[in-house]
Amino acid sequence: SYELTQPPSVSVSPGQTASITCSGDKLGDKDACWYQQKPGQSPVLVIYQHNKRPSGIPERFSGSKSGNTATLTISGTQAMDEADYYCQAWDSSTVVFGGGTKLTVL
Amino acid sequence: QVQLQESGPGLVRPSETLSLTCTVSGGSISTYYWSWIRRPPGKGLEWIGYISYSGSTNFNPSLKSRVTISIDTSKNQFSLRLSSVTAADTAVYYCARLIVVAGTYFFPNWGQGTLVTVSS
Numbered sequence: 001s002y003e004l005t006q007p008p009s010v011s012v013s014p015g016q017t018a019s020i021t022c023s024g025d026k027l028g029d030k031d032a033c034w035y036q037q038k039p040g041q042s043p044v045l046v047i048y049q050h051n052k053r054p055s056g057i058p059e060r061f062s063g064s065k066s067g068n069t070a071t072l073t074i075s076g077t078q079a080m081d082e083a084d085y086y087c088q089a090w091d092s093s094t095v096v097f098g099g100g101t102k103l104t105v106l
Numbered sequence: 107q108v109q110l111q112e113s114g115p116g117l118v119r120p121s122e123t124l125s126l127t128c129t130v131s132g133g134s135i136s137t138y139y140w141s142w143i144r145r146p147p148g149k150g151l152e153w154i155g156y157i158s159y160s161g162s163t164n165f166n167p168s169l170k171s172r173v174t175i176s177i178d179t180s181k182n183q184f185s186l187r188l189s190s191v192t193a194a195d196t197a198v199y200y201c202a203r204l205i206v207v208a209g210t211y212f213f214p215n216w217g218q219g220t221l222v223t224v225s226s
Contacts, residue, residue, distance in 0.1 A: 001167060031210040035151075042200060042216040043151065049210050086151050090211040093164050095141070095204075100150035 002091035004032075004098035011104045018074040020101045022087030025068065030089045032070035034063060038083045046085075047072060079105050108133040110201050110217035118195075118224050124188040128201030128217060135159060135182045139204035141213065142175065142186045144197040152197075156204050157184055191224045198222075 004024040012018040022032060031050055035043040045054050047063035050070060060075045070089075074081055082105045087098040114126035128140070141156035155165035157175040165173050174187040188195060199222055203215040 033212040042219055045212060045214050048212040095153040095211055097151040097153060
């Protein structure tokens with residue numbers, strides 16, 4: 001079955017840039033998206049089709065792709081950005097989520 | 107703005123069938139795709155399956171043998187049934203709207219989630 005690999009945790013200082021990666025076989029041929037989930041809340045879509053932001057998502061969130069790795073970048077990270085982040089793609093008409101990355105803002 | 111709300115029992119006994127319903131408001135269910143996703147305690151998100159407005163379905167291969175998803179367009183609802191549950195099925199269950207466009211799949215709208223515990 002298809003798998004997406006994310007680092008379990010990433011730490012960043014307030015105001016700095018956080019980068020969360022997501023890798024998968026032939027991910028470069030697919031479109032990835034990213035979700036933010038805070039404790040006790042539902043996931044929120046922050047990036048889709050690799051680099052598009054839904055309405056209401058701050059400009060500090062951006063997405064990129066290089067080879068078979070997708071990256072979520074948060075510029076000028078704020079304390080409110082501390083959350084779990086999941087990448088998601090599809091393969092053979094099935095949806096796949098990455099294992100999730102806990103972003104800690106120290 | 108489409109809104110989704112899950113409903114159903116919060117406690118299910120082992121070996122029984124988990125049943126949840128998602129009510130969609132603010133838009134017609136007769137477009138797009140609709141999906142169920144869960145998050146077990148201490149673990150990540152797991153996609154369960156989706157159904158289209160026309161009733162076609164697709165499921166996570168690891169759950170396929172136990173999952174049924176149905177849609178009732180007259181009530182603007184879709185439902186999940188998961189049979190032969192065990193403690194491993196304890197999770198927060200979410201319903202979500204699935205966008206499928208140009209080979210891209212993503213979930214722009216989610217319900218608030220409902221905790222289902224499997225225990226005797």
